[in-house]
Amino acid sequence: MAPVIQAETLRKTYRIRQQRPGLGHALRALVRPDWIERAALDGISFNIEQGAIAGLMGANGAGKSTLIKLLVGIMPRDGGTLTVAGLDPFRQRRHYVQRIGVVFGQRSNLLWDLSVVESFELHRAVFGVTRADYERRLAELTELFELGELLHQPARTLSLGQTMRCAVAQVLLQQPDILFLDEPTIGLDVVSVERLGQALKRLNAAFDTTIVITSHDLAVIEDICTQVILLEDGRILFDGTAHAAVERYGRYRRLRFVFPPGADIEAAATFLQGRGVAVTIDGPELCGVVDAEAGMVGICAALVDEMTRRHALAEFFVEKPSLKEVILHAYR
Numbered sequence: 001m002a003p004v005i006q007a008e009t010l011r012k013t014y015r016i017r018q019q020r021p022g023l024g025h026a027l028r029a030l031v032r033p034d035w036i037e038r039a040a041l042d043g044i045s046f047n048i049e050q051g052a053i054a055g056l057m058g059a060n061g062a063g064k065s066t067l068i069k070l071l072v073g074i075m076p077r078d079g080g081t082l083t084v085a086g087l088d089p090f091r092q093r094r095h096y097v098q099r100i101g102v103v104f105g106q107r108s109n110l111l112w113d114l115s116v117v118e119s120f121e122l123h124r125a126v127f128g129v130t131r132a133d134y135e136r137r138l139a140e141l142t143e144l145f146e147l148g149e150l151l152h153q154p155a156r157t158l159s160l161g162q163t164m165r166c167a168v169a170q171v172l173l174q175q176p177d178i179l180f181l182d183e184p185t186i187g188l189d190v191v192s193v194e195r196l197g198q199a200l201k202r203l204n205a206a207f208d209t210t211i212v213i214t215s216h217d218l219a220v221i222e223d224i225c226t227q228v229i230l231l232e233d234g235r236i237l238f239d240g241t242a243h244a245a246v247e248r249y250g251r252y253r254r255l256r257f258v259f260p261p262g263a264d265i266e267a268a269a270t271f272l273q274g275r276g277v278a279v280t281i282d283g284p285e286l287c288g289v290v291d292a293e294a295g296m297v298g299i300c301a302a303l304v305d306e307m308t309r310r311h312a313l314a315e316f317f318v319e320k321p322s323l324k325e326v327i328l329h330a331y332r
């Protein structure tokens, strides 16, 4: 089966007006402005299969939002080819929008003073969903997204997490083939992130809906995505499963030291940093991710040995790090 999304040497360049300091430059720029070009997507190629949950990841400015804008058809590409569900998202936008659901961050189409179900009714009318399809779909989505009594509340009374679940359910009313979510987890607490993630998984399992999601919350990507595309400076650094990403960066190990009450964890952290280990402190625990490509056992053993001699430890563990840790380490 052909992939539902196919991108070949996809390119997007922004023209940026240069403003040099000084009155002379400002006056000259009025007559002959200085432009430079910046490639936000530098000829990237990838496929996404029908029924995948694909996570787009990358640091700020990596090109995730630009890619989502090309995928949903609100911006033209400058080069390469892009086919989604057999259509060109930008050139065939009128047909295309019927096939996709899009939620950008916290911009929902729920109307503030109306109850959620009233906003859903308006959406039904705009997208021409038949009454019978709407009733069936509403029942399915109420269960999948745990909407229950939220449906009868005015949108302004919902929490951020509840708003996001309702906003996503709303765009699913017209049963799109593909759902695009740009940073849906911003501002959500961990419980809301988990609830949204589980709802998306249920949706995907029940209807084989392809989902493309960008998030800085790597835990959500690791939990729900079947494919991870990692962007850096407009290029693809990694494209594969979350599991493969961990395997690829499998040479990393997490050293986790647990300290007794009153221990000087900061001093221990400084010591590890001095050995080139990236560390985080969480309560009585100090974690360091070690790049131990060659001689993994020896490097970990030497660090543990030095730590036990210098500091009073309650326990220590050598573990495989999460996707989040290895990616963050790879960025450094």
Ligand SMILES: Nc1ncnc2c1ncn2[C@@H]1O[C@H](COP(=O)(O)OP(=O)(O)OP(=O)(O)O)[C@@H](O)[C@H]1O
Pocket: 014, 015, 016, 038, 039, 040, 058, 059, 060, 061, 062, 063, 064, 065, 066, 067
């Ligand atoms: N409208 C624009 N005009 C000029 N440059 C832009 C524009 N939009 C984005 N860029 C530049 O293109 C690059 C990619 O930006 P993009 O917003 O796609 O990244 P991102 O990965 O979504 O980042 P973030 O996580 O911060 O949202 C950046 O260097 C950015 O400064």
